Amino acid sequence: MVSILAAIEQIACKHPERTAYRVDDMTLTYHELWHFSDCVAHSISKRGLQRQQPIIVYGHMSPFQIVAFLGAVKAGHPYIPVDTSIPPERLQAIIEASEAELLLSTEPLHTKVCIPVMPVNDLTAQLSNETLEPISWVRDEEIHYIIYTSGSTGQPKGVQITADNLANFVTWMHEHFTFQESSVFLNQAPYSFDLSVMDLYPALVGGHTLHAISQEQITNPKALFDSLAASKTSIWTSTPSFAKMCLMNKEWNQELMPALTTFLFCGEVLPPAVAKEIMQRFSHASIYNLYGPTETTVAVSFVQVTEELLTQFEQLPIAPVTNQNISLWEDGEIVISGPTVSAGYLNAPALTAKSFHLQDGKRTYKTGDVGYEKDGFLFFSGRKDYQIKLHGYRLEIEEIEKRIESLPPVSDCVVIPIEKDDEIVSLSSYIVLHEPLTDSAFKMTKQLKASLSDYLPSYMIPKSFKYMETLPLNPNGKIDRNRLAAWGTV
Ligand code: AMP
DSSP, X not given: OOOHHHHHXXXXXXXXXXXXXXXXXXXXXXXXXXXXXXXXXXXXXXXXXXXXXXXEEEESSOHHHHHHHHHHHHTTOOEEEEETTSOHHHHHHHHHHHTOOOEEESSOOOSOOSSOEEEHHHHHHSXXXXXXXXXXXOOTTSEEEEEEEOOTTSSOEEEEEEHHHHHHHHHHHHHHSOOOTTOEEEEOSOTTSTHHHHHHHHHHHTTOEEEEOOHHHHTSHHHHHHHHHHHOOOEEEEOHHHHHHHHTSTTOSTTTSTTOOEEEEOSSOOOHHHHHHHHHHOTTOEEEEEEOOGGGSSOSEEEEEOHHHHHHOSSOOSEETTOTTEEEOTTSEEEEESTTOOOOBTTOHHHHHHHEEEETTEEEEEEEEXXXXXXXXXXXXXXXXXXXXXXXXXXXXXHHHHHHXXXXXXXXEEEEEEEETTEEEEEEEEEEESSOOOXXXXXXXXXXXXXXXXXXXXXXXOSEEEEOSSOOBOTTSSBOHHHHHHHTOO
16 A cells, blocks of 8 residues: 655655645745655654644644644654634644644744644754655554544544555545646645645555645635636535635636646535536536545545436435435434544543444444435435534534533523525524623623634634523423524524
8 A cells, every 4th residue: 555655755856846745825845845854854853742633733734734644744743733713722722632742833833832832834844855764654553644623522623544545545536537637736725624634645655736725815806817827727625615615716718727627526515506517617627526524534535416316316416326325214314334443532531432433343423414316326415413514614513502601601502503495504503691791782692702702713713693581492391493593503
């Protein structure tokens, strides 16, 4: 099986001047990536950390982030990518839960943390010509990265991906998709989301170029489309939500991006209308709907979206039924097995035992997704729990509720996803306070939102706050979420 680091080293030797990564006007060649990550690995190894002790990498789309990732794994440590959109208290919770003892940063940290912080920039300036021997690299069943996702217990949970998981995923990508030599891969998702892994490693292992777009560009349409037009992207990886946003610009089409041949969508439902519109605008491109949770390394299945498929079904399938690694249990739950199933949640054996099992010697993961089979395909029909996707972000409703309930004025809280045209568009919260409101509801909402923003990223903070004397109950005595959802209909 491919060794991720060995494959990247080969590219760095064969094509040292080839661009590995670019963002804004910064670029990084394969030689620089290899050399700088050696410098980082050296500095890490001098610190005497225990092998496999996680290292936090904090930043946003900087080339030095991928330098830090490779530096960590060369020194035998998994890295935990934390995007700058993650607020300080959540970062603190991740440091505590992961027992990380080092943070590498590529952006200024606006908060004090209890572990040493090293700017990656400084480490790469300490010139070192030694390269760490492959014996020290993360390998086999050791952990390569840990991604924290929203957790229903009120705390984020760290999904541990092994070197073998990642190598199997990259091999699968290279087997099923054709990438022409020296292609350009779009990198839209920040590294704290596993969608970013779909372009990062398949691109680096194949010697391609990653073209990253920053949040700043995404919020400035002119900068975004100028960057896309200049990028020569041929492989597009994003959430369907991001593509939907791009579709609002009529000029986003094959003319603007003539090299684009492949759309890889993953992470949430791909609405047929989005796929149809893209098909019309990009006549030379193929569109794929990929499926998989972070816990099984990015994606485990795909279906090519064709005109026939769009006429045959009202909803797009996520896998052919022949996919050996996916099965549907009697209650409709989608269960995934095989070599990309994660080693479980870091330092959380009870949570791990709930979702991960060994079956016939193979690791399996109960996804919590519900599906059904029809005409040779598997379809996604929803969740068994309160996990949702909002604009492509994975959220546990219970985590938001627990966090709101932990605020001093709040006694009870329920958060309801608000849907429009079968898609979740926002969150509403219904709140019972300890004391009746003495001031305006507006002021209370402002205060609660400000407290929440220390802990929750902005996409997890409900849009509306409604104050009630009690929450409505259904005949079973449970909170009547259906009634609240009906109130909140857009
Ligand atoms: P994440 O861990 O952020 O990748 O989220 C994984 C979850 O996103 C899955 O368990 C599904 O609920 C959902 N998901 C991922 N891909 C798809 C897809 N192609 N169609 C529908 N839902 C998807």
